[in-house]
Amino acid sequence: MKPRTGQHIDIVLVGGGHAHVHVLDAFGRRPEPGVRLTLIARDPMTPYSGMLPGVVAGFYTRDEAHIDLAQLAAATGTRLIHGEAVGLDRTVKQIRLADGSSVSYDIASIDVGITPDLSSIRGTAEHGIAVKPIGEFLTKFDDLRARCREPDGPRRIAVIGGGAGGVELLLSLRTRLLAEAAADGRDGTAFSFALATDASILPTHNGRVQAVFRRVFAARGIELHEHRPVAALEPGKLRFDDGDVLHADAVLLTTKAAPPSWFAGTGLARDVGGFLAVGPTLQALNEPDIFASGDCAALTETPREKAGVYAVRAGPPLADNLRYCAQGEPTKPWRPQSRHLALISTGERYAVASRGWLKAEGAWLWRLKDWIDRRWMRRYQR
Ligand SMILES: Cc1cc2nc3c(=O)[nH]c(=O)nc-3n(C[C@H](O)[C@H](O)[C@H](O)COP(=O)(O)OP(=O)(O)OC[C@H]3O[C@@H](n4cnc5c(N)ncnc54)[C@H](O)[C@@H]3O)c2cc1C
Structure with a gap:
């Protein structure tokens, strides 16, 4: 050239x-x-998606899950334009x-x-919390946590989107909000959690992996609405396309990408x-x-x-x-x-492995995921 x-x-x-x-x-x-x-x-601090649910759950600090591009650029002789x-x-x-x-x-x-494609659901800009871009989401997440501490703050939390991002996010969010309520001596039972998706959960994963997550949701009392497209967000609720309503004080969106x-x-x-x-x-x-x-x-x-x-x-x-x-x-x-081998966490230090028809689960898989993610980050965090 x-x-x-x-x-x-x-x-x-x-x-x-x-x-x-x-x-x-x-x-x-x-x-x-x-x-x-x-x-x-x-964004000079770029997040590593694999560790994001762990940040939400409180297992990692923000710094552990972000690469400082200014530092990396300086260390590699790259010109950085912010x-x-x-x-x-x-x-x-x-x-x-x-x-x-x-x-x-x-x-x-x-x-x-x-960027998130919010065009198919009415009212998302006014009443929803978009998870992408991730860099902006963590600030919105801190704001949600602060509001949840208020006596009349949000208690009914819903996520729209049943891919790995949405499932892990809801489970991690629940872990964090309940842990913070317990630490503050607040009533954790006041919280409720729900996930709505227009397909089945984890549609690109095998049936055995989906079954594990349905079991986890049921065991934790999380409402699961599969094959139920959401048509609109309204103050304090979301409305399915069949007209049914789900009450929710905070709605997070991990739907289609644009x-x-x-x-x-x-x-x-x-x-x-x-x-x-x-x-x-x-x-x-x-x-x-x-x-x-x-x-x-x-x-x-x-x-x-x-x-x-x-x-x-x-x-x-x-x-x-x-x-x-x-x-x-x-x-x-x-x-x-x-x-590819996907390691999907259950919001605790426990993960499910999914590849083709393979399914395995256990705390050891979370430790494996933690090791893989930290090893990848070490290479780029100078
Ligand atoms: C909650 C959640 C959990 C997820 N968990 C996993 C997981 O466990 N495993 C997995 O494989 N995937 C996961 N994903 C998907 C994953 O986040 C994405 O596939 C991945 O981040 C894509 O990487 P990327 O390099 O394309 O872009 P990104 O990671 O989005 O990086 C884009 C970068 O470009 C910058 N940028 C954007 N626009 C501009 C612009 N106009 N000018 C300059 N800079 C710009 C941004 O600041 C950012 O630094 C998850 C997603 C979500 C929402």
């Missing part, structure tokens, strides 16, 4: 998602001659930022995650959902100088569910292909594995 400036090749990473933290680390360990690496990050990308102009090869400035690139890579709205104006190829369409080399289908990975990308040849594990696994092939692209060498295809 011929550098745009004539001096160096500018690789600009947009978003400090899971794949990009690996790129920083890889280029820090083995700098690429003639390349300047830049990271544009909206800002929010709002557009990309392919004709002049520039990323536009919310403050009106622009950043030029020779090669760009996008790993900015998703791509950031600025993707629409980039002219980059997108899938039907609006996510950036990439081939097996993680390059945009209509622009080889632009890469995308993580939840914001759609792997057109090997579609996978949106999960942190695939964002993590995309890191090494992305780093390699950014190097090849800068060197003018052919990039190499990546084929993500079709199944």
Whole structure:
């Protein structure tokens, strides 16, 4: 590749998602001659999704579950720009930022995650608490905890969304709120918890894993509403599409994902959902100088569910292909594995393993998950 400036090749990473933290680390360990690496990050502290339920349950501090991008950038010789990308102009090869400035690139890579799609449920903006982006959620969560301490604060808590994120979140939230009530000498039995989903819980997992969580919900007295789409949130309640009502003082949403709205104006190829369409080399289908990975990308040849594990696994092939692209060498295809081992916690130090038709459960699986997550974090926390 011929550098745009004539001096160096500018690789600009947009978003400090899971794949990009690996790129920083890889280029820090083995700098690429003639390349300047830049990271544009909206949130200088980026959360690691695998540990988020543990933060909610009170098992991890915020710092333990976040990567400090400023520190990582400094340690790896990466230029950090604290800002929010709002557009990309392919004709002049520039990323536009919310403050009106622009950043030029020779090669760009996008790993900015998703935004929640709240369009299918009325009243979510006024009465709901969106879990994504996770960085903003933890502040809302602290606010909810504080309100729950008030004598007339929320007691009926509901989560909409039955994927692993929603299930783990509700169970972890319950653990935390009940522990705090007990510690303050408040009446924990005043709390009630419910989960509503338009499908079955954990729809991408096998029936035995689903059965474990139905058992856990029943044992803890958590109301479970499966195959019941929610149509609207109203003050103090949610309304199902059949007109039935569930009373709830706080409603958290982990429903469908939507791509950031600025993707629409980039002219980059997108899938039907609006996510950036990439081939097996993680390059945009209509622009080889632009890469995308993580939840914001759609792997057109090997579609996978949106999960942190695939964002993590995309890191090494992305780093390699950014190097090849800068060197003018052919990039190499990546084929993500079709199944992965998911370790889903029950909100306590206990987890359920799920892979294909396999199911296992126990406290030892939580310890295994804890070990895997901490090992991953150690690599990027400088
Ligand atoms: C409650 C919950 C629990 C979950 N648990 C798990 C789990 O246990 N295992 C699992 O595999 N998955 C889990 N997930 C899913 C997981 O969160 C995502 O799949 C994962 O975070 C995707 O990583 P990513 O790199 O695509 O983006 P993200 O992790 O979302 O990172 C995107 C980054 O880009 C930055 N950014 C965003 N927009 C811009 C912009 N315009 N300009 C600059 N920077 C920007 C953000 O600040 C952020 O740092 C969970 C999700 C939820 C909601």
